[in-house]
Amino acid sequence: MxxxxxxxxxxxxxxxxxxxxxxxxxxxxxxIILPRPSPGLTSLPDDVLLLVISLIGVEDILTLRMTSKRFSSVTKQRWVWSDVLKHHVIDKRLPVPAFIADLKSLSAKELEVRVIHASRFHRNWSSLQPRSRRNVDFYAREPINEEASSLTLLDVHPHPISQVHFPPGYNGELLITVEESRVACWEIPFEGSEAFLVAERYLNGSVIDGLVVNDDPDNEAMLIVMFSRIVGMPPLFEIKAEVWSLDKFRGSFTTLRSEILARNVQRRMSPVARLCGDLALLGDPVVLWNWKRKGPFFTMSSGNIHHSPTPDSVLAVQLVRNHLLVVRQSHIQLLPTPLFDQSGRAVQGASTFGAFLHVQDPAREAVVIVHEMTEEEREAWQFNPVTILMRVTANDSHTIRKYDLLPRPVASAELGAENEFCNEQDATTRHLRPTDSPCTLPARPTQTIEVPPSCSNLVVGRNGKGFWMATQNMTCEHKTFPVRSFVGFEATSHLIPAQDSQPSQWQNELVLHKNGLYKSRVGSGEVHERKYRILTSCLEDTVGRIAIGGRDGKVHIMDFA
Structure with missing residues (x-):
């Protein structure tokens, strides 16, 4: 040089x-002046390295673990996965496959398993091509003959699955199946390819009209079942409701409460709608029944309240804080729930509507999604954000219509600003006082999605993920054939912070997945008669598991995590 x-x-x-x-x-x-090597991750002290790891994704942490012994040791610390759980799962409002109160007692490995499960399920569900990672098939009862399991139109099957339910609190490892007069509970572990019968019960001489599992996983009651039997001619029915708990040790269901709802009636009642802890929501008109107390039934609504010939049956019912949300075919009601004394009697009536919205076209199906809030948000707002999806057929048009119930802040009830409320543009709630309705109802749908005429079976999980079924044509190896497709969606809600003169407010969103979650080939006879092999389905969107019940008595389980 x-x-x-x-x-x-x-x-x-x-x-x-x-x-x-x-x-x-x-x-x-x-x-020659040789360049000095720049400092890398290996030169960082452990406390700084832990902060860096908390900022990267879950899959990046697992990749980093395989690069050296030091990173393998650091990424197995409990502090790492506790922090990742907060930043990548809880803060993003993703469901945690465990009770939040139990997270402090979980080990580092248990936290890691739950974080990986939640992250992979959400990524798979939101991807362009969601795919099930594992499938489990079993028969609720063995077919009488081998030919019965291969029929296309399954009228001859004696034991079709009419309902399937995942009880909350069991992370999708327990499944309830319902046949004509049999209720069974199955255990389907995430490791393994078999299902095990846990408990079963027969209601001989009766037909099960409806069954729902308890929304409260801590309650001793697991489910409530409504069934009817013929007691006279011309057919006169006796209708009964029973609350059951699960006895896994004895392999049976135990009756906690039994009540005759009607005797010598000529038609069956509308099935049970909801079980929320100690409160059961039954029939149409909707009545409240506190099954733990020896009190009478309390009627919440009186059926078709606007006295028109329009069909107005109950499609969905949900308790939201201290209000009852009733979704009917032609309108939506928000009713304040009464208070009950020790004897089970209502001490406060529900004579006024919390809110009322008349929908233009009658719906055929509806689901309600109540979005969870943090403790701070619950104290600041009177209500939870709610998304209602209604399947409507009108003038040869088939749509899914979305209605948003957005909460009002707690401060608005204290201000009592009558002038501000009178300027409200929503004509459906203008006649109400601010304290009557804790939320606003839109005068029209906030979103409308065109669907094919074969759309049916709206299913939604507790955390906003869901799907509906539709018949589509699928081409494979130069052949085109009809399939029953599961169209997935995800409903979310987030708080928009206050900006300038605009106060903070909630916004609900619905994201539709174009590609189907699952496709099942169907025969031409099924399409023509609208009588499909798949009868029922349910979703546990905490762990990413779907259960499908068919006419042949077969149950199909799909894991998406």
């Missing part, structure tokens, strides 16, 4: 004739 500088670098690089005459004297290695 010194010789080159002596001869002048500028002259050699400006005169091409002198390039070949550059002296070739060997360069001393002592004169």
């Amino acid at each position: 010194s010789d080159i500088c002596q001869f002048g670098l500028a002259e050699y690089f400006t005169d091409p004739l002198k390039v070949d005459s550059i002296p070739t004297k060997p360069i001393s290695t002592s004169s």
Whole structure:
């Protein structure tokens, strides 16, 4: 380098004739300045390294673990996965496959398993091509003959599955199946390919009209079942409701309370709608029944309240804080729930509507999604954000219509600003006082989605993920055939902070997945008669598990995590 500088670098690089005459004297290695290696992750102290790890994704942490022994040791610490759980699961409002109160008692490995499960399920569900990772198939009862399991139209099957339910609190490992007069509980572990019968019960001489599992996983009652039997002619029915608990040790269901709802009636009642802890919501009109107390039934609504010939049956019922949300075919009601004394009698009536909304076209199906809130948010708002999806057929148009119930802040009830409320543009709630309705109802749908005429079976989980079924054409190996497709969606809600003069407010969103979650081939007879092999389905969207019940008595389980 010194010789080159002596001869002048500028002259050699400006005169091409002198390039070949550059002296070739060997360069001393002592004169070369080698670059120092830049500090990497390995040079960081553990406390700084833990902070860096908390900022990267779940899959990146697992990849980093395989690079060295030090990273393998650091990424197995409980502090890492506790922090990742908060940043990548809880803060993103993803469901945790465990009770929040139990997280403090879980080990580092148990936290890691739950974080990975929640992250992979959400990523798979939201991907362009969601796929089930594992499938489990079993028969609720063995077919009478081998030919019965391969029929296309399954009228001859004696034991079709009419309902399937995942009881909350068991992370999708328990499943309730309902046949004509049999209720069974199955255990389907995440490791393994078999289902095990836990308990069963027969209601001989009766037909099960409806069954729902308890929304409260801590309550001793697991489910409530409504069934009827013929007691006279012309057929006169006796209708009964029973509350059951699960006795896994004895392999049976135990009756906690039994009540005759009607006797010698000529038609069956509308099935049970909901079980929320100690309160059961029954029939149409909707009545409250506190099954733990020896009190009478309390009627919440009186059926078709606007006395029109429009169909107005109950489609969905949900308790939201201290209000009862009733979704009918032609309107939505929000009713304040009464208070009950020790004897089970209502001490406060529900004579006024909390809110009322008349929908333009009668719906055929509806589901209600109540979005969870943090403790701070619950104290600041009177209500939870609610998304209602209604399947409507009108004028040869088939749509899914979305209605948003957005909460009002607690401060608005204290202000009592009558003038501000009178300027409200929503004509459906203008006649109400601010304290009557804890939320606002839109005058029209906030979103409308076109669906095919074959759309049916709306299913939604507790955390906003769901699907509906529709018949589509699928091409495979130059052949086109009809399939029953599960169209997935996800309903979310987030709080928009206050900006300038705009107060903070909630916004509900519905994201539809174009590609089906699951496709099942169907025969031409099933399409023509609208009598499909799949009868019922349910979703546990905490762990990402779907259960499907068929006419042949077969249950199909799919895991998406």
